[in-house]
Amino acid sequence: MSLRSTLAVLTAALSFALPVAASAQSVKFGYVDYQQVLLAVEDGKAAKTRLQKWLEDRQKEIDREQEALRKEKETLDKQASAMSDDTRMQKGAELQRKVMELAQKWDRYRSEAAGRERQEMEPIVDKIDGVIAKIAERDGFSFIFEKRDSGLVYAQTQYDLSNEVIRAYNALPKTAAPKAPAAPKDAPVAKDAPKK
Template identity: 25%
Template sequence: MNSRKWKPAVVAVALALLGGLAQAQELKIGYVDLQRVLRDAQPAKAAQAKLESEFGKREKELADLAARLKAASERLDRDAPTLAESERSRRQRELVEQDREFQRKRREFQEDLTQRKNEELAQVLDRANRAVKQIFDQEKYDLILQEVVFASPRVDITKRVIDALNNGK
Protein backbone atom coordinates (compact mmCIF):
# COMPACT_ATOMS: atom_id res chain seq x y z
CA MET A 1 0.00 0.00 0.00
CA ASN A 2 1.23 3.44 -0.86
CA SER A 3 2.14 5.66 2.13
CA ARG A 4 0.55 8.65 0.39
CA LYS A 5 -2.85 6.93 0.56
CA TRP A 6 -2.91 5.98 4.26
CA LYS A 7 -1.16 9.03 5.78
CA PRO A 8 -4.25 11.26 5.48
CA ALA A 9 -6.35 8.50 7.10
CA VAL A 10 -3.94 8.23 10.06
CA VAL A 11 -3.90 12.02 10.46
CA ALA A 12 -7.72 12.09 10.39
CA VAL A 13 -7.97 9.34 13.05
CA ALA A 14 -5.39 11.11 15.24
CA LEU A 15 -7.27 14.40 14.96
CA ALA A 16 -10.55 12.66 15.81
CA LEU A 17 -8.96 11.06 18.88
CA LEU A 18 -7.45 14.35 20.01
CA GLY A 19 -10.79 16.08 19.47
CA GLY A 20 -12.50 13.35 21.54
CA LEU A 21 -9.96 13.79 24.35
CA ALA A 22 -10.47 17.54 24.36
CA GLN A 23 -14.20 17.03 24.50
CA ALA A 24 -13.87 14.44 27.32
CA GLN A 25 -11.95 16.95 29.42
CA GLU A 26 -14.96 19.26 29.30
CA LEU A 27 -17.28 16.68 30.84
CA LYS A 28 -18.73 17.69 34.17
CA ILE A 29 -18.92 14.63 36.40
CA GLY A 30 -20.18 14.32 39.95
CA TYR A 31 -20.27 11.57 42.55
CA VAL A 32 -22.77 11.01 45.40
CA ASP A 33 -21.97 8.73 48.35
CA LEU A 34 -25.46 7.38 48.96
CA GLN A 35 -24.49 5.63 52.20
CA ARG A 36 -23.31 8.95 53.62
CA VAL A 37 -26.54 10.63 52.50
CA LEU A 38 -28.58 7.92 54.25
CA ARG A 39 -26.45 8.27 57.38
CA ASP A 40 -26.09 12.08 57.64
CA ALA A 41 -29.12 13.72 56.03
CA GLN A 42 -31.85 14.98 58.38
CA PRO A 43 -34.69 13.16 56.55
CA ALA A 44 -32.80 9.88 56.98
CA LYS A 45 -32.20 10.59 60.67
CA ALA A 46 -35.87 11.52 61.10
CA ALA A 47 -36.92 8.27 59.43
CA GLN A 48 -34.65 6.31 61.78
CA ALA A 49 -36.08 8.10 64.82
CA LYS A 50 -39.61 7.43 63.56
CA LEU A 51 -38.85 3.72 63.24
CA GLU A 52 -37.29 3.60 66.70
CA SER A 53 -40.34 5.22 68.25
CA GLU A 54 -42.70 3.01 66.23
CA PHE A 55 -40.94 -0.27 67.06
CA GLY A 56 -39.25 0.50 70.38
CA LYS A 57 -42.09 -0.79 72.55
CA ARG A 58 -42.33 -4.10 70.67
CA GLU A 59 -38.57 -4.50 70.78
CA LYS A 60 -38.56 -3.99 74.55
CA GLU A 61 -41.43 -6.49 74.96
CA LEU A 62 -39.43 -9.06 72.99
CA ALA A 63 -36.34 -8.42 75.11
CA ASP A 64 -38.41 -8.84 78.29
CA LEU A 65 -39.94 -12.06 76.98
CA ALA A 66 -36.47 -13.40 76.10
CA ALA A 67 -35.23 -12.57 79.60
CA ARG A 68 -38.22 -14.35 81.17
CA LEU A 69 -37.61 -17.40 78.99
CA LYS A 70 -33.95 -17.49 79.96
CA ALA A 71 -34.80 -17.18 83.66
CA ALA A 72 -37.40 -19.98 83.40
CA SER A 73 -34.90 -22.19 81.59
CA GLU A 74 -32.23 -21.55 84.24
CA ARG A 75 -34.80 -22.22 86.98
CA LEU A 76 -35.72 -25.54 85.35
CA ASP A 77 -32.03 -26.52 85.03
CA ARG A 78 -31.48 -25.67 88.68
CA ASP A 79 -34.63 -27.46 89.94
CA ALA A 80 -34.53 -30.47 87.59
CA PRO A 81 -32.64 -32.83 89.93
CA THR A 82 -35.27 -32.42 92.68
CA LEU A 83 -38.39 -32.45 90.46
CA ALA A 84 -40.58 -35.42 89.78
CA GLU A 85 -40.34 -36.73 86.21
CA SER A 86 -43.90 -35.60 85.36
CA GLU A 87 -43.28 -32.06 86.68
CA ARG A 88 -39.96 -31.78 84.83
CA SER A 89 -41.62 -32.91 81.56
CA ARG A 90 -44.52 -30.48 82.02
CA ARG A 91 -42.16 -27.54 82.60
CA GLN A 92 -40.00 -28.54 79.61
CA ARG A 93 -43.11 -28.63 77.36
CA GLU A 94 -44.15 -25.20 78.66
CA LEU A 95 -40.68 -23.83 77.91
CA VAL A 96 -40.73 -25.26 74.40
CA GLU A 97 -44.16 -23.75 73.77
CA GLN A 98 -43.11 -20.37 75.17
CA ASP A 99 -39.95 -20.44 73.06
CA ARG A 100 -42.00 -21.25 69.94
CA GLU A 101 -44.28 -18.29 70.69
CA PHE A 102 -41.26 -16.05 71.27
CA GLN A 103 -39.69 -17.11 67.93
CA ARG A 104 -42.98 -16.40 66.12
CA LYS A 105 -43.25 -12.93 67.68
CA ARG A 106 -39.61 -12.17 66.91
CA ARG A 107 -40.04 -13.24 63.28
CA GLU A 108 -43.17 -11.08 62.90
CA PHE A 109 -41.34 -8.15 64.47
CA GLN A 110 -38.42 -8.53 62.05
CA GLU A 111 -40.74 -8.76 59.05
CA ASP A 112 -42.70 -5.67 60.12
CA LEU A 113 -39.53 -3.72 60.87
CA THR A 114 -37.95 -4.67 57.54
CA GLN A 115 -41.06 -3.64 55.64
CA ARG A 116 -41.26 -0.26 57.41
CA LYS A 117 -37.51 0.34 56.96
CA ASN A 118 -37.88 -0.30 53.25
CA GLU A 119 -40.83 2.11 53.05
CA GLU A 120 -38.97 4.87 54.90
CA LEU A 121 -35.77 4.23 52.92
CA ALA A 122 -37.68 4.46 49.65
CA GLN A 123 -39.03 7.89 50.63
CA VAL A 124 -35.58 9.18 51.58
CA LEU A 125 -34.04 7.74 48.41
CA ASP A 126 -36.75 9.36 46.30
CA ARG A 127 -36.03 12.75 47.89
CA ALA A 128 -32.27 12.23 47.49
CA ASN A 129 -32.68 11.34 43.81
CA ARG A 130 -34.79 14.45 43.25
CA ALA A 131 -32.07 16.55 44.94
CA VAL A 132 -29.40 14.95 42.74
CA LYS A 133 -31.53 15.59 39.65
CA GLN A 134 -31.99 19.22 40.66
CA ILE A 135 -28.22 19.67 41.12
CA PHE A 136 -27.65 17.85 37.81
CA ASP A 137 -29.99 20.22 35.97
CA GLN A 138 -29.01 23.47 37.70
CA GLU A 139 -25.25 22.96 37.48
CA LYS A 140 -25.34 21.33 34.05
CA TYR A 141 -23.62 18.04 34.89
CA ASP A 142 -23.03 15.50 32.15
CA LEU A 143 -22.87 12.54 34.53
CA ILE A 144 -23.50 11.89 38.22
CA LEU A 145 -22.54 8.51 39.65
CA GLN A 146 -23.70 6.90 42.89
CA GLU A 147 -21.50 3.82 43.13
CA VAL A 148 -17.82 4.03 42.35
CA VAL A 149 -14.64 2.38 43.54
CA PHE A 150 -12.70 5.63 43.86
CA ALA A 151 -13.71 9.26 43.46
CA SER A 152 -11.80 12.47 43.86
CA PRO A 153 -13.13 14.93 46.44
CA ARG A 154 -13.22 17.39 43.54
CA VAL A 155 -16.20 15.52 41.99
CA ASP A 156 -17.90 14.54 45.27
CA ILE A 157 -21.22 16.41 45.52
CA THR A 158 -22.52 14.42 48.51
CA LYS A 159 -22.45 17.39 50.87
CA ARG A 160 -24.52 19.47 48.46
CA VAL A 161 -27.10 16.68 48.24
CA ILE A 162 -27.22 16.40 52.05
CA ASP A 163 -27.55 20.19 52.35
CA ALA A 164 -30.38 20.20 49.78
CA LEU A 165 -32.20 17.46 51.72
CA ASN A 166 -31.64 19.22 55.05
CA ASN A 167 -32.99 22.46 53.63
CA GLY A 168 -36.05 20.69 52.25
CA LYS A 169 -35.22 21.53 48.64
Template identity: 30%
Template sequence: MSKNWLFVVMLLSLLLGGSLIAQNRTTPTRIGYVDAEKVVQAHKDFKKVQDIRNQAERELKPLRDQLQPLEAKLRAGNATAKDQQDYRVLAQSLQEAGKKWSDRTNAALKPITEEIDQVIARVAQQQGFAMILDKKVAATSGLVVYAADELEITDAVIKALPK
Protein backbone atom coordinates in the same frame (compact mmCIF):
# COMPACT_ATOMS: atom_id res chain seq x y z
CA MET B 1 -37.02 13.97 -12.84
CA SER B 2 -35.81 17.39 -11.69
CA LYS B 3 -38.49 17.44 -8.94
CA ASN B 4 -37.24 14.08 -7.63
CA TRP B 5 -33.67 15.29 -7.77
CA LEU B 6 -34.56 18.48 -5.88
CA PHE B 7 -36.41 16.41 -3.28
CA VAL B 8 -33.38 14.10 -2.78
CA VAL B 9 -31.03 17.07 -2.42
CA MET B 10 -33.32 18.74 0.14
CA LEU B 11 -33.73 15.50 2.06
CA LEU B 12 -29.98 14.93 2.17
CA SER B 13 -29.31 18.49 3.31
CA LEU B 14 -31.89 18.14 6.09
CA LEU B 15 -30.42 14.85 7.25
CA LEU B 16 -26.84 16.08 7.15
CA GLY B 17 -27.70 19.41 8.70
CA GLY B 18 -29.66 17.73 11.47
CA SER B 19 -26.84 15.38 12.29
CA LEU B 20 -24.37 18.26 12.41
CA ILE B 21 -26.61 20.18 14.79
CA ALA B 22 -27.02 17.10 16.97
CA GLN B 23 -23.25 16.72 17.14
CA ASN B 24 -22.82 20.29 18.33
CA ARG B 25 -24.73 19.62 21.55
CA THR B 26 -22.44 18.61 24.35
CA THR B 27 -23.36 15.51 26.25
CA PRO B 28 -22.15 15.39 29.82
CA THR B 29 -19.57 12.67 30.38
CA ARG B 30 -18.51 13.35 33.97
CA ILE B 31 -19.30 10.71 36.54
CA GLY B 32 -19.68 11.82 40.12
CA TYR B 33 -20.57 10.34 43.44
CA VAL B 34 -22.64 11.11 46.49
CA ASP B 35 -22.65 9.81 50.06
CA ALA B 36 -26.32 8.84 50.00
CA GLU B 37 -26.41 7.88 53.67
CA LYS B 38 -25.09 11.29 54.71
CA VAL B 39 -27.65 13.02 52.50
CA VAL B 40 -30.52 10.93 53.91
CA GLN B 41 -29.42 11.74 57.46
CA ALA B 42 -29.33 15.47 56.58
CA HIS B 43 -32.93 15.41 55.28
CA LYS B 44 -35.41 17.39 57.36
CA ASP B 45 -37.70 14.35 57.84
CA PHE B 46 -35.00 11.87 58.85
CA LYS B 47 -35.90 12.32 62.53
CA LYS B 48 -39.13 10.41 61.82
CA VAL B 49 -37.06 7.47 60.60
CA GLN B 50 -34.84 7.65 63.68
CA ASP B 51 -37.91 7.68 65.93
CA ILE B 52 -39.25 4.56 64.21
CA ARG B 53 -35.89 2.82 64.56
CA ASN B 54 -35.76 3.71 68.26
CA GLN B 55 -39.28 2.33 68.80
CA ALA B 56 -38.28 -0.82 66.95
CA GLU B 57 -35.20 -1.28 69.11
CA ARG B 58 -37.28 -0.87 72.29
CA GLU B 59 -39.65 -3.60 71.09
CA LEU B 60 -37.07 -5.97 69.59
CA LYS B 61 -34.38 -5.84 72.30
CA PRO B 62 -36.38 -7.75 74.95
CA LEU B 63 -37.16 -10.47 72.41
CA ARG B 64 -33.47 -10.78 71.49
CA ASP B 65 -32.52 -10.83 75.16
CA GLN B 66 -34.94 -13.70 75.79
CA LEU B 67 -33.67 -15.61 72.76
CA GLN B 68 -29.96 -15.49 73.64
CA PRO B 69 -29.99 -17.91 76.61
CA LEU B 70 -32.32 -20.29 74.77
CA GLU B 71 -30.06 -20.22 71.73
CA ALA B 72 -27.04 -20.97 73.95
CA LYS B 73 -28.88 -23.98 75.43
CA LEU B 74 -29.79 -25.22 71.94
CA ARG B 75 -26.18 -24.97 70.76
CA ALA B 76 -24.88 -26.72 73.84
CA GLY B 77 -27.46 -29.49 73.45
CA ASN B 78 -28.96 -28.79 76.90
CA ALA B 79 -32.36 -27.51 75.70
CA THR B 80 -35.51 -29.20 76.92
CA ALA B 81 -38.54 -29.66 74.72
CA LYS B 82 -40.09 -26.59 76.40
CA ASP B 83 -36.91 -24.56 75.69
CA GLN B 84 -37.08 -25.58 72.04
CA GLN B 85 -40.76 -24.63 71.83
CA ASP B 86 -40.11 -21.30 73.60
CA TYR B 87 -37.23 -20.63 71.20
CA ARG B 88 -39.40 -21.26 68.13
CA VAL B 89 -42.19 -19.01 69.45
CA LEU B 90 -39.79 -16.21 70.36
CA ALA B 91 -37.89 -16.50 67.08
CA GLN B 92 -41.17 -16.29 65.16
CA SER B 93 -42.26 -13.27 67.22
CA LEU B 94 -38.92 -11.58 66.61
CA GLN B 95 -39.13 -12.24 62.88
CA GLU B 96 -42.69 -10.86 62.63
CA ALA B 97 -41.89 -7.79 64.74
CA GLY B 98 -38.72 -7.19 62.72
CA LYS B 99 -40.68 -7.28 59.47
CA LYS B 100 -43.30 -4.89 60.87
CA TRP B 101 -40.63 -2.38 61.89
CA SER B 102 -38.71 -2.82 58.66
CA ASP B 103 -41.89 -2.07 56.69
CA ARG B 104 -42.55 1.03 58.80
CA THR B 105 -38.99 2.25 58.37
CA ASN B 106 -39.09 1.70 54.60
CA ALA B 107 -42.43 3.52 54.35
CA ALA B 108 -40.94 6.52 56.19
CA LEU B 109 -37.78 6.45 54.06
CA LYS B 110 -39.54 6.18 50.69
CA PRO B 111 -40.66 9.83 50.32
CA ILE B 112 -37.29 11.00 51.64
CA THR B 113 -35.30 8.97 49.11
CA GLU B 114 -37.62 9.93 46.26
CA GLU B 115 -37.13 13.61 47.05
CA ILE B 116 -33.37 13.14 47.40
CA ASP B 117 -33.20 11.34 44.05
CA GLN B 118 -34.85 14.36 42.41
CA VAL B 119 -32.42 16.76 44.11
CA ILE B 120 -29.43 14.62 43.08
CA ALA B 121 -30.65 14.61 39.47
CA ARG B 122 -31.08 18.39 39.49
CA VAL B 123 -27.67 19.07 41.06
CA ALA B 124 -26.00 16.59 38.70
CA GLN B 125 -27.52 18.28 35.65
CA GLN B 126 -26.55 21.73 36.90
CA GLN B 127 -22.97 20.61 37.43
CA GLY B 128 -22.69 18.71 34.14
CA PHE B 129 -22.66 15.14 35.40
CA ALA B 130 -23.92 12.29 33.25
CA MET B 131 -24.05 9.81 36.11
CA ILE B 132 -23.90 9.81 39.91
CA LEU B 133 -22.87 6.76 41.91
CA ASP B 134 -23.44 6.01 45.57
CA LYS B 135 -20.05 6.48 47.19
CA LYS B 136 -20.23 3.53 49.58
CA VAL B 137 -21.77 1.09 47.11
CA ALA B 138 -19.21 1.95 44.45
CA ALA B 139 -16.33 1.59 46.90
CA THR B 140 -17.45 -1.65 48.58
CA SER B 141 -18.38 -3.33 45.31
CA GLY B 142 -14.99 -2.59 43.81
CA LEU B 143 -16.72 -0.75 40.97
CA VAL B 144 -14.73 2.40 41.73
CA VAL B 145 -11.18 2.23 43.00
CA TYR B 146 -10.43 5.95 42.89
CA ALA B 147 -12.46 9.10 42.50
CA ALA B 148 -11.23 12.68 42.71
CA ASP B 149 -12.69 14.77 45.53
CA GLU B 150 -14.09 17.35 43.11
CA LEU B 151 -16.44 14.70 41.69
CA GLU B 152 -18.32 14.40 44.98
CA ILE B 153 -21.61 16.31 45.12
CA THR B 154 -22.75 15.35 48.63
CA ASP B 155 -22.48 18.85 50.11
CA ALA B 156 -24.15 20.45 47.09
CA VAL B 157 -27.06 18.00 47.38
CA ILE B 158 -27.43 18.66 51.10
CA LYS B 159 -27.48 22.42 50.41
CA ALA B 160 -30.16 21.91 47.75
CA LEU B 161 -32.47 19.90 50.02
CA PRO B 162 -35.70 21.63 51.02
CA LYS B 163 -35.50 23.06 54.50
Protein backbone atom coordinates in the same frame (compact mmCIF):
# COMPACT_ATOMS: atom_id res chain seq x y z
CA MET C 1 -25.52 -10.94 36.38
CA SER C 2 -25.96 -8.88 39.53
CA LEU C 3 -26.83 -5.20 39.47
CA ARG C 4 -23.42 -4.33 40.87
CA SER C 5 -21.66 -6.37 38.15
CA THR C 6 -23.84 -4.83 35.45
CA LEU C 7 -23.04 -1.34 36.70
CA ALA C 8 -19.32 -2.15 36.83
CA VAL C 9 -19.42 -3.38 33.21
CA LEU C 10 -21.35 -0.28 32.12
CA THR C 11 -18.87 1.95 33.96
CA ALA C 12 -15.96 0.23 32.24
CA ALA C 13 -17.66 0.53 28.86
CA LEU C 14 -18.32 4.20 29.47
CA SER C 15 -14.70 4.78 30.41
CA PHE C 16 -13.63 3.42 27.00
CA ALA C 17 -16.34 5.28 25.08
CA LEU C 18 -15.96 8.60 26.85
CA PRO C 19 -12.67 9.74 25.32
CA VAL C 20 -14.36 9.58 21.91
CA ALA C 21 -17.51 11.26 23.17
CA ALA C 22 -15.53 13.82 25.18
CA SER C 23 -13.92 15.14 22.04
CA ALA C 24 -17.38 16.00 20.69
CA GLN C 25 -18.83 17.30 23.95
CA SER C 26 -17.65 18.18 27.45
CA VAL C 27 -18.51 15.43 29.92
CA LYS C 28 -18.87 16.20 33.62
CA PHE C 29 -18.97 13.52 36.33
CA GLY C 30 -19.97 13.52 39.96
CA TYR C 31 -20.89 11.05 42.65
CA VAL C 32 -23.11 10.92 45.73
CA ASP C 33 -22.88 8.78 48.86
CA TYR C 34 -26.55 7.91 49.42
CA GLN C 35 -25.93 6.44 52.88
CA GLN C 36 -24.25 9.66 54.02
CA VAL C 37 -27.05 11.76 52.55
CA LEU C 38 -29.82 9.61 54.07
CA LEU C 39 -28.25 9.86 57.52
CA ALA C 40 -27.59 13.61 57.25
CA VAL C 41 -30.79 15.09 55.81
CA GLU C 42 -33.36 16.19 58.37
CA ASP C 43 -36.06 13.80 57.11
CA GLY C 44 -33.59 10.91 57.21
CA LYS C 45 -32.57 11.73 60.79
CA ALA C 46 -36.22 11.88 61.85
CA ALA C 47 -37.01 8.59 60.11
CA LYS C 48 -33.98 6.93 61.69
CA THR C 49 -35.07 8.19 65.13
CA ARG C 50 -38.59 6.80 64.64
CA LEU C 51 -37.20 3.45 63.49
CA GLN C 52 -34.75 3.32 66.38
CA LYS C 53 -37.54 4.03 68.90
CA TRP C 54 -39.70 1.32 67.35
CA LEU C 55 -36.81 -1.16 67.50
CA GLU C 56 -35.95 -0.25 71.10
CA ASP C 57 -39.58 -0.81 72.15
CA ARG C 58 -39.58 -4.24 70.49
CA GLN C 59 -36.20 -5.10 72.04
CA LYS C 60 -37.51 -4.20 75.52
CA GLU C 61 -40.52 -6.45 74.94
CA ILE C 62 -38.27 -9.32 73.82
CA ASP C 63 -35.95 -8.75 76.80
CA ARG C 64 -38.90 -8.88 79.25
CA GLU C 65 -40.20 -12.10 77.75
CA GLN C 66 -36.70 -13.60 77.68
CA GLU C 67 -36.22 -12.77 81.37
CA ALA C 68 -39.59 -14.34 82.21
CA LEU C 69 -38.55 -17.51 80.37
CA ARG C 70 -35.20 -17.58 82.17
CA LYS C 71 -37.02 -17.39 85.54
CA GLU C 72 -39.44 -20.07 84.44
CA LYS C 73 -36.49 -22.34 83.54
CA GLU C 74 -34.83 -21.70 86.91
CA THR C 75 -38.07 -22.61 88.69
CA LEU C 76 -38.42 -25.74 86.57
CA ASP C 77 -34.82 -26.77 87.33
CA LYS C 78 -35.38 -26.30 91.09
CA GLN C 79 -38.64 -28.23 91.14
CA ALA C 80 -37.65 -30.92 88.62
CA SER C 81 -36.60 -33.48 91.26
CA ALA C 82 -40.03 -33.26 92.93
CA MET C 83 -41.94 -33.79 89.66
CA SER C 84 -42.92 -36.98 87.92
CA ASP C 85 -41.08 -37.75 84.68
CA ASP C 86 -44.22 -37.03 82.64
CA THR C 87 -44.79 -33.66 84.33
CA ARG C 88 -41.12 -32.68 84.00
CA MET C 89 -41.11 -33.61 80.29
CA GLN C 90 -44.38 -31.77 79.70
CA LYS C 91 -43.12 -28.61 81.44
CA GLY C 92 -39.79 -28.84 79.57
CA ALA C 93 -41.57 -29.18 76.22
CA GLU C 94 -43.84 -26.25 77.07
CA LEU C 95 -40.83 -24.10 77.97
CA GLN C 96 -39.09 -25.09 74.73
CA ARG C 97 -42.21 -24.15 72.77
CA LYS C 98 -42.23 -20.70 74.41
CA VAL C 99 -38.55 -20.22 73.56
CA MET C 100 -39.25 -21.10 69.92
CA GLU C 101 -42.23 -18.72 69.81
CA LEU C 102 -40.07 -15.93 71.19
CA ALA C 103 -37.40 -16.59 68.54
CA GLN C 104 -40.09 -16.50 65.84
CA LYS C 105 -41.44 -13.25 67.26
CA TRP C 106 -37.95 -11.71 67.10
CA ASP C 107 -37.62 -12.83 63.45
CA ARG C 108 -41.01 -11.25 62.65
CA TYR C 109 -39.89 -7.99 64.27
CA ARG C 110 -36.67 -7.99 62.23
CA SER C 111 -38.63 -8.53 59.01
CA GLU C 112 -41.12 -5.86 59.98
CA ALA C 113 -38.26 -3.47 60.76
CA ALA C 114 -36.85 -3.95 57.25
CA GLY C 115 -40.28 -3.22 55.76
CA ARG C 116 -40.71 -0.15 57.95
CA GLU C 117 -37.28 1.12 56.97
CA ARG C 118 -38.10 0.70 53.30
CA GLN C 119 -41.43 2.53 53.74
CA GLU C 120 -39.78 5.35 55.71
CA MET C 121 -36.84 5.83 53.36
CA GLU C 122 -38.52 5.43 49.97
CA PRO C 123 -40.11 8.93 49.88
CA ILE C 124 -36.85 10.44 51.14
CA VAL C 125 -34.84 8.66 48.43
CA ASP C 126 -37.32 9.90 45.82
CA LYS C 127 -36.79 13.49 47.02
CA ILE C 128 -33.01 12.97 47.01
CA ASP C 129 -33.22 11.74 43.41
CA GLY C 130 -35.10 14.92 42.48
CA VAL C 131 -32.49 17.10 44.20
CA ILE C 132 -29.68 15.27 42.39
CA ALA C 133 -31.44 15.75 39.04
CA LYS C 134 -31.80 19.49 39.69
CA ILE C 135 -28.13 19.80 40.65
CA ALA C 136 -27.11 17.84 37.53
CA GLU C 137 -29.19 20.07 35.27
CA ARG C 138 -28.11 23.29 36.98
CA ASP C 139 -24.38 22.47 36.96
CA GLY C 140 -24.23 20.58 33.64
CA PHE C 141 -23.33 17.11 34.92
CA SER C 142 -23.45 14.34 32.33
CA PHE C 143 -23.31 11.54 34.93
CA ILE C 144 -23.77 11.32 38.68
CA PHE C 145 -22.92 7.95 40.20
CA GLU C 146 -23.86 6.42 43.53
CA LYS C 147 -20.60 5.97 45.40
CA ARG C 148 -21.12 2.51 46.89
CA ASP C 149 -23.17 0.59 44.34
CA SER C 150 -21.79 1.95 41.06
CA GLY C 151 -18.53 0.04 41.06
CA LEU C 152 -16.73 3.30 41.79
CA VAL C 153 -13.45 2.36 43.43
CA TYR C 154 -11.82 5.77 43.59
CA ALA C 155 -12.76 9.35 42.82
CA GLN C 156 -11.34 12.65 43.91
CA THR C 157 -13.36 14.35 46.61
CA GLN C 158 -13.91 17.39 44.40
CA TYR C 159 -16.44 15.26 42.48
CA ASP C 160 -18.35 14.31 45.65
CA LEU C 161 -21.72 16.06 45.56
CA SER C 162 -23.05 14.54 48.81
CA ASN C 163 -22.78 17.72 50.90
CA GLU C 164 -24.35 19.80 48.11
CA VAL C 165 -27.25 17.32 47.94
CA ILE C 166 -27.69 17.49 51.73
CA ARG C 167 -27.75 21.31 51.70
CA ALA C 168 -30.18 21.44 48.77
CA TYR C 169 -32.45 18.78 50.30
CA ASN C 170 -32.61 20.51 53.68
CA ALA C 171 -33.41 23.80 51.91
CA LEU C 172 -36.53 22.32 50.28
CA PRO C 173 -39.87 23.54 51.66
CA LYS C 174 -40.89 21.44 54.64
CA THR C 175 -43.83 19.09 54.26
CA ALA C 176 -45.71 17.35 57.02
CA ALA C 177 -43.56 14.68 58.61
CA PRO C 178 -44.67 11.20 57.56
CA LYS C 179 -46.27 9.06 60.23
CA ALA C 180 -44.59 5.83 61.20
CA PRO C 181 -45.96 3.16 58.84
CA ALA C 182 -48.12 0.37 60.14
CA ALA C 183 -46.95 -2.84 58.51
CA PRO C 184 -49.53 -5.62 58.36
CA LYS C 185 -48.62 -8.60 60.53
CA ASP C 186 -48.94 -11.23 57.82
CA ALA C 187 -47.40 -9.31 54.94
CA PRO C 188 -44.29 -10.94 53.47
CA VAL C 189 -41.28 -8.70 53.83
CA ALA C 190 -37.76 -9.14 52.44
CA LYS C 191 -35.05 -9.51 55.08
CA ASP C 192 -32.74 -6.83 53.67
CA ALA C 193 -34.06 -3.55 52.37
CA PRO C 194 -32.35 -2.51 49.13
CA LYS C 195 -29.85 0.29 49.44
CA LYS C 196 -29.61 3.06 46.95
